Amino acid sequence: MAEVIEGYVDKIVFRNDDNGYTVLSLIKDEDEITCVGSFTLISEGEFIQASGNYTEHPVYGEQFLMESYELKEPEDVYSIERYLSSGAIKGVGAALAARIVKKFGEGTFRIIVEDPGRLAEVKGISGRMAMEIYRQFEEKRDMRSAMMFLQKYNVSGNLAVKIFQEYGQRMYDIIKENPYRLAEDIVGVGFKTADEIAQKVGIGNDSDYRVKAGILYVLLQAGSDGHVYLPEQELIQKCKSLLLTDTENINRQITSLTIEKKIIIREGDNNKPVYSSVFYYMELNVARMLCDLNIRLDMDGEYIRNRLSFIEKQFLIELDDHQRTAVMEAAGNGLLIITGGPGTGKTTTINAIIKFFESEGMDILLAAPTGRAAKRMTETTGYEAKTIHRLLELSRLAQDQENKFSFERNENNPLETDVLIIDEMSMVDISLMNALLKAVSVGTRLILVGDVNQLPSVGPGNVLKDIINSHNFNVVKLTKIFRQAADSDIIVNAHKINAGEQISLDNKSKDFFFLKREDYNVITAVMINLIKNKLPSYVNATPYDIQVLTPMRKGELGVERLNQVLQQALNPPYQDKKEKEYHQTIYREGDKVMQVKNNYQLTWEIKSKYGITTQSGTGVFNGDAGIVKEINLFSEHLVVEFDDNRLVNYSFSQLDELELAYAVTIHKSQGSEYPAVILPILDGPRLLFNRNLLYTAVTRAKCCVTIVGSDSMIKFMIDNKSEQSRYSGLCERIRELR
Numbered sequence: 001m002a003e004v005i006e007g008y009v010d011k012i013v014f015r016n017d018d019n020g021y022t023v024l025s026l027i028k029d030e031d032e033i034t035c036v037g038s039f040t041l042i043s044e045g046e047f048i049q050a051s052g053n054y055t056e057h058p059v060y061g062e063q064f065l066m067e068s069y070e071l072k073e074p075e076d077v078y079s080i081e082r083y084l085s086s087g088a089i090k091g092v093g094a095a096l097a098a099r100i101v102k103k104f105g106e107g108t109f110r111i112i113v114e115d116p117g118r119l120a121e122v123k124g125i126s127g128r129m130a131m132e133i134y135r136q137f138e139e140k141r142d143m144r145s146a147m148m149f150l151q152k153y154n155v156s157g158n159l160a161v162k163i164f165q166e167y168g169q170r171m172y173d174i175i176k177e178n179p180y181r182l183a184e185d186i187v188g189v190g191f192k193t194a195d196e197i198a199q200k201v202g203i204g205n206d207s208d209y210r211v212k213a214g215i216l217y218v219l220l221q222a223g224s225d226g227h228v229y230l231p232e233q234e235l236i237q238k239c240k241s242l243l244l245t246d247t248e249n250i251n252r253q254i255t256s257l258t259i260e261k262k263i264i265i266r267e268g269d270n271n272k273p274v275y276s277s278v279f280y281y282m283e284l285n286v287a288r289m290l291c292d293l294n295i296r297l298d299m300d301g302e303y304i305r306n307r308l309s310f311i312e313k314q315f316l317i318e319l320d321d322h323q324r325t326a327v328m329e330a331a332g333n334g335l336l337i338i339t340g341g342p343g344t345g346k347t348t349t350i351n352a353i354i355k356f357f358e359s360e361g362m363d364i365l366l367a368a369p370t371g372r373a374a375k376r377m378t379e380t381t382g383y384e385a386k387t388i389h390r391l392l393e394l395s396r397l398a399q400d401q402e403n404k405f406s407f408e409r410n411e412n413n414p415l416e417t418d419v420l421i422i423d424e425m426s427m428v429d430i431s432l433m434n435a436l437l438k439a440v441s442v443g444t445r446l447i448l449v450g451d452v453n454q455l456p457s458v459g460p461g462n463v464l465k466d467i468i469n470s471h472n473f474n475v476v477k478l479t480k481i482f483r484q485a486a487d488s489d490i491i492v493n494a495h496k497i498n499a500g501e502q503i504s505l506d507n508k509s510k511d512f513f514f515l516k517r518e519d520y521n522v523i524t525a526v527m528i529n530l531i532k533n534k535l536p537s538y539v540n541a542t543p544y545d546i547q548v549l550t551p552m553r554k555g556e557l558g559v560e561r562l563n564q565v566l567q568q569a570l571n572p573p574y575q576d577k578k579e580k581e582y583h584q585t586i587y588r589e590g591d592k593v594m595q596v597k598n599n600y601q602l603t604w605e606i607k608s609k610y611g612i613t614t615q616s617g618t619g620v621f622n623g624d625a626g627i628v629k630e631i632n633l634f635s636e637h638l639v640v641e642f643d644d645n646r647l648v649n650y651s652f653s654q655l656d657e658l659e660l661a662y663a664v665t666i667h668k669s670q671g672s673e674y675p676a677v678i679l680p681i682l683d684g685p686r687l688l689f690n691r692n693l694l695y696t697a698v699t700r701a702k703c704c705v706t707i708v709g710s711d712s713m714i715k716f717m718i719d720n721k722s723e724q725s726r727y728s729g730l731c732e733r734i735r736e737l738r
């Protein structure tokens with residue numbers, strides 16, 4: 001049986017803004033009661049009637065666990081004054097509250113609502129302020145009504161606040177007429193949520209708003225599959241199965257969206273590509289800016305050759321012909337692309353290029369698309385490399401709008417450098433490329449380095465491949481595997497896989513092993529043994545550094561199941577190790593986890609051994625891996641330690657940004673390197689099991705690759721050249737500009 005208590009909210013002791021979890025002290029007949037519960041909207045000074053039960057917290061003692069509450073109008077002058085002076089109404093402090101109540105007594109709230117102008121009769125309140133008091137008073141009430149209204153549509157408290165803040169009272173009309181606007185205007189509302197609301201409101205399947213929103217949603221989804229556009233027929237088919245409406249209706253709304261300039265159709269092109277306009281202009285810009293940068297720069301060839309010989313002597317290195325050409329082209333062109341597989345001398349070439357420009361007294365900047373790749377570039381060149389996001393100085397983050405960010409460095413404030421070298425270009429998608437190129441002014445030498453055979457970027461586009469295939473720019477392909485690299489079977493096998501040649505699985509190698517096992521459970525048991533016992537000493541690393549990479553998310557050998565099994569084996573429940581279950585995943589202190597989306601707002605700090613913060617910053621990126629250091633069940637937070645001892649606090653409601661990372665997909669592993677990689681390869685979708693995927697997986701390992709599973713599947717993957725195709729028009733856009 002729930003108990004009911006009444007009192008004033010004296011103080012909000014703690015509030016988690018993400019999930020509304022609140023600890024407050026309530027004054028009831030001069031007693032102070034600690035109440036806890038998830039309520040976003042309770043403010044200090046309010047008089048509430050709460051129902052719930054008293055519980056005993058092991059650390060904090062007796063608490064009242066609130067299940068629900070009702071806001072009561074304060075009934076007496078004392079209460080009214082207390083409410084007004086609580087800070088609930090900004091600009092009204094204790095003295096002013098006392099004067100208002102003295103003047104209007106028990107009728108104060110009625111006056112505020114019905115005749116707010118009269119508040120100006122009180123000394124210190126202008127007519128303007130009177131209206132402001134009214135507005136705030138009403139807004140609180142309105143916000144509550146809005147939340148109650150949205151609750152009918154299963155909209156969470158947090159989202160309801162966002163919706164109300166965006167639209168105010170217009171919210172009711174928008175929800176009744178076109179809830180699909182929510183999907184456009186509010187981060188956190190997608191087509192599916194809007195569609196659910198629309199159904200409850202009674203909006204029909206064929207509604208124009210619905211069909212339009214559906215078309216935009218399908219294009220957005222295509223983007224998350226890596227496509228920059230969709231051919232018209234494919235778009236229509238996808239819309240039909242999503243919306244269950246007829247082709248004619250879809251065609252009509254495609255036309256309408258074209259007129260509104262929300263989408264662009266390339267009528268003349270083969271498969272009639274349909275772009276969301278944002279992507280279309282990105283692609284056009286990238287093509288144009290690349291062509292603009294691609295100018296000949298005046299540098300005497302003989303002079304460069306001499307300088308280079310000098311550098312080679314100085315650093316005791318002899319570049320091969322391709323590498324030398326790369327340095328010459330880098331010096332004489334605004335734009336150069338260098339591509340090659342592992343061990344073909346890309347890093348050595350980058351270093352020679354840096355030395356050359358440095359000896360010319362030029363400014364050089366280095367960057368890579370991910371934190372890990374930037375760190376590696378720093379290590380191999382000895383110069384600081386930043387992530388592209390940092391280089392471009394990410395800025396002005398609108399609250400809660402993690403996808404809407406802008407860069408300080410752009411066409412109006414370009415990077416001040418003579419040379420810019422970007423590594424791991426295969427991971428750069430069309431929107432990052434667009435942002436990058438905007439910040440590079442003509443005359444700067446831009447050098448793009450990458451391995452075109454790696455999997456394409458996670459985000460939309462096929463940027464590196466398209467640039468190379470356009471045959472419009474200077475490209476140096478490095479193909480020779482240098483002697484030192486040729487000693488490594490990881491590198492030799494990677495090149496074989498890429499060339500479609502079968503690899504030897506006879507275990508005569510020192511760094512490439514194959515264990516034939518054909519049963520899921522046996523494969524898992526073998527992997528656990530490798531991680532716990534065999535590999536750490538072999539590669540001189542901790543079990544944490546040994547990474548399982550798998551092609552899939554689902555299935556017996558998919559990321560989801562493997563993470564459960566590996567967690568149980570490598571970090572089982574233990575006495576006082578704290579845990580938190582969230583959406584069917586258990587996070588436990590000591591777990592290996594990975595951030596799965598870019599979050600530019602998350603703050604990190606580095607602490608000294610005395611616990612003092614010595615450095616702090618923002619931004620945790622997709623693919624960053626760390627360890628759960630601490631779980632605090634009371635304040636509902638979890639602390640993860642990432643590379644370089646960066647500590648990041650996650651509220652429990654942010655846990656969907658983290659995944660267990662004992663196993664990760666090969667796609668997610670791009671740009672990372674691990675001392676040892678274990679690949680469970682048995683069976684799965686044929687389209688996915690291709691050469692490209694195996695190549696990317698193998699090239700993630702520095703010291704040792706172990707494949708556990710089926711040799712026939714490995715053979716199949718090497719033979720399977722089919723890549724999942726991506727719809728991207730960058731190559732054509734570049735060619736059009738010739």
Ligand SMILES: Nc1ncnc2c1ncn2[C@@H]1O[C@H](COP(=O)(O)OP(=O)(O)OP(=O)(O)O)[C@@H](O)[C@H]1O
Binds near residue numbers: 320323341344345349
């Ligand atoms: N011109 C050269 N002469 C002799 N050895 C070279 C030359 N260029 C590179 N190497 C050696 O070949 C190996 C691979 O070179 P490097 O690390 O530059 O290649 P990479 O393409 O960057 O490789 P990865 O992509 O695997 O990092 C290194 O041991 C390097 O010292």
